[in-house]
Amino acid sequence: MKNIIDIHTHMAYHALYPEKFLEGVMSHKDENSLITRKRVSLMKAFLRDEYCEKMLVQMNNANIKKSILLIVDDNGVIGEADESIEDRYLRHYKILNKYPGRFEVFAGFHPERVGGLDLLKKGVEEYGFSGIKLYPPFGFAIDDIRLNDCYEYANSKKLPVLIHTGFSIEKLKNEYAEPGRIVNVAKNYPNVNFILAHAGFKLDQPLIRELLEIDNVYADLSGFINSSKETLKLVFQEPYNSKILFGSDWPIVNFMEPLSNLIDKVISIYNEVEFPAENALENILFLNANKILCGE
Ligand SMILES: [Zn+2]
Numbered sequence: 001m002k003n004i005i006d007i008h009t010h011m012a013y014h015a016l017y018p019e020k021f022l023e024g025v026m027s028h029k030d031e032n033s034l035i036t037r038k039r040v041s042l043m044k045a046f047l048r049d050e051y052c053e054k055m056l057v058q059m060n061n062a063n064i065k066k067s068i069l070l071i072v073d074d075n076g077v078i079g080e081a082d083e084s085i086e087d088r089y090l091r092h093y094k095i096l097n098k099y100p101g102r103f104e105v106f107a108g109f110h111p112e113r114v115g116g117l118d119l120l121k122k123g124v125e126e127y128g129f130s131g132i133k134l135y136p137p138f139g140f141a142i143d144d145i146r147l148n149d150c151y152e153y154a155n156s157k158k159l160p161v162l163i164h165t166g167f168s169i170e171k172l173k174n175e176y177a178e179p180g181r182i183v184n185v186a187k188n189y190p191n192v193n194f195i196l197a198h199a200g201f202k203l204d205q206p207l208i209r210e211l212l213e214i215d216n217v218y219a220d221l222s223g224f225i226n227s228s229k230e231t232l233k234l235v236f237q238e239p240y241n242s243k244i245l246f247g248s249d250w251p252i253v254n255f256m257e258p259l260s261n262l263i264d265k266v267i268s269i270y271n272e273v274e275f276p277a278e279n280a281l282e283n284i285l286f287l288n289a290n291k292i293l294c295g296e
Helices: 021-028 035-044 055-061 083-097 118-123 145-157 177-187 206-211 229-236 259-271 281-294
Strands: 004-009 064-070 103-109 133-135 161-164 194-197 217-220
Touching: 021 035, 035 161, 055 064, 055 217, 055 259, 064 281, 083 103, 103 118, 118 145, 133 145, 145 177, 161 177, 177 194, 206 217, 217 259, 229 281, 259 281
Parallel strands: 004 064, 064 103, 103 133, 133 161, 161 194, 194 217
Antiparallel strands: none
């Protein structure tokens, strides 16, 4: 399996993220704050991959041909990251050019960002970004009318839109990322393929299965290590196999673990499926993502 596409990654560089966000990701319930702080400083020491060099080594070891880097626009709602959103866009643009063919970038958008739509258009039209990433827990719902301009633009350019769904961290508006909110949005913007992040390993939930029956709704597998093997087996079967995309969420969730481990896990679960769909593994690891990225 050589052509793997990872639809859900972020740069492992600390300056792109607000301190409070890293703290939230690294803190465990009921833990004292000293331990959390220690873990955050450990993570910051790890998050020094300014130009994706370490990530590329991991990708090569895991046979990942291409990764989609997602920019998150947090709009400073829990404090500013060290690097401005404009500089984050520029950094991702440089990476696209430095390693042709190895990455694609989905531009982060926040509806309250002054000049956000212009920045998004610059990302797509000047920098060559090929999709949009939304992070509703930072203060807007998936079906917030303030996203209409963004969705309209995505629809006119046939850009895929990847949306964080489900719980993020304490203190954020997690209810805004409730995946059921996609129903009307998906109907209103039929040229957009919507990817529900972190929903692909939740096929035990009737709501997720129902949403995946909508033509232009897909889901990624990022975070799947939290799911049971029996639930994960469903992704290799009809009728959902063509709607699920492999995503690692590198480096946020698995920062101590090589990417190749995640691929190995996916393959080992596939090997236990009795009646997989045709091309089931290839669909999950690259064919479905490839179709979306090619705008089909
Ligand atoms: Zn993510």
